[in-house]
Amino acid sequence: MARKKSGFVLALDIGGTKLAVGVFDSSHGLLGRAVIPTHAEEGPDRVLERFIELAESLVRQLGLEHSQLSRIGVGCGGPLDAETGIIYSPPNLPGWDAFPLKKKLEEHFGVSAFIDNDANAAAMAEQLFGAGKGYKNIFYITMSTGIGSGVILDGKIYRGTNFSAGEFGHIVVARNGPRCNCGGRGCLEALASGTAIARKARREAARKPESVLSQKPFSDSGLTAKDVVAAARRGDSLAKQIFLDAAVYVGLGITTAIHLLNPEIVIIGGGLSRSGKLLFDPIRQTVEERAQEYIAGFVRIVPAKLGKDVGIYGALAVALERCPSS
Ligand SMILES: [Zn+2]
CATH class of the missing domain: 3.30.420.40 (ATPase, nucleotide binding domain)
Structure with missing residues (x-):
């Protein structure tokens, strides 16, 4: 669909100390980014709620609409299942036990979410945009x-x-x-x-x-x-x-x-x-x-x-690798 091709990508980087969101256009240009502390002790539901609020407010600030979002890429500490998008108790995210991250993001945003561990995400980002080109x-x-x-x-x-x-x-x-x-x-x-x-x-x-x-x-x-x-x-x-x-x-x-x-x-x-x-x-x-x-x-x-932006570029790379054509 033409609209999907011109859509933007939401790139989410979930770490034990900070949450970073980047919004990329369809040519992989970074339109904006935002970062907040994770406060992992609040548990997965509250952390994700705050992260979604952050992403929504960045999208609004950029003058974009929800309907233009084409997909979501996520880098997160493992262990996790990259197919089902379930997170299995990463040491830096206490309480994320069998947490269905992919499902929760897809339910909220209504588009596909692709998830991988943060080191794989960073490797793919360096391959696409950094020292590994x-x-x-x-x-x-x-x-x-x-x-x-x-x-x-x-x-x-x-x-x-x-x-x-x-x-x-x-x-x-x-x-x-x-x-x-x-x-x-x-x-x-x-x-x-x-x-x-x-x-x-x-x-x-x-x-x-x-x-x-x-x-x-x-x-x-x-x-x-x-x-x-x-x-x-x-x-x-x-x-x-x-x-x-x-x-x-x-x-x-x-x-x-x-x-x-x-x-x-x-x-x-x-x-x-x-x-x-x-x-x-x-x-x-x-x-x-x-x-x-x-x-x-x-x-x-x-x-x-890629320096400090590697997390959001990594999340973008996850979305591109898993869903290259849309
Ligand atoms: Zn060891």
């Missing part, structure tokens, strides 16, 4: 409070048997490493996520009074991975070592991944990817040292391009 075999990693990934093979996202492929944060990189939230031990996420970096920094700083991490403004329990990056940039040797250790573990993980997948490009996104050389130099060096030259020689390891 022109590549068919892409390994996308997101590094922030947790670590996730999206695998694109022969141009298509690979979801696995029950939509759980790409759990890069839970590959084991240290036999006797620290316990992970998943119940495992030595997972990459337990060694190199923002949470793991901050935890190690707090522990080590208490023992090393000479480090800036044990002095103000860093010296409190709110110490974050971002603070570790800032201290490392100022030359603090403890911060540099903590960050280096984490980056080397990520390099080891990537070494495993590239032997398994033989990608053309590894794209690293998420908050920690903005650490520049501090992150990328040790990762590239580790891969160079530890991977087979024949495989490593082909692969580029680069930062993501």
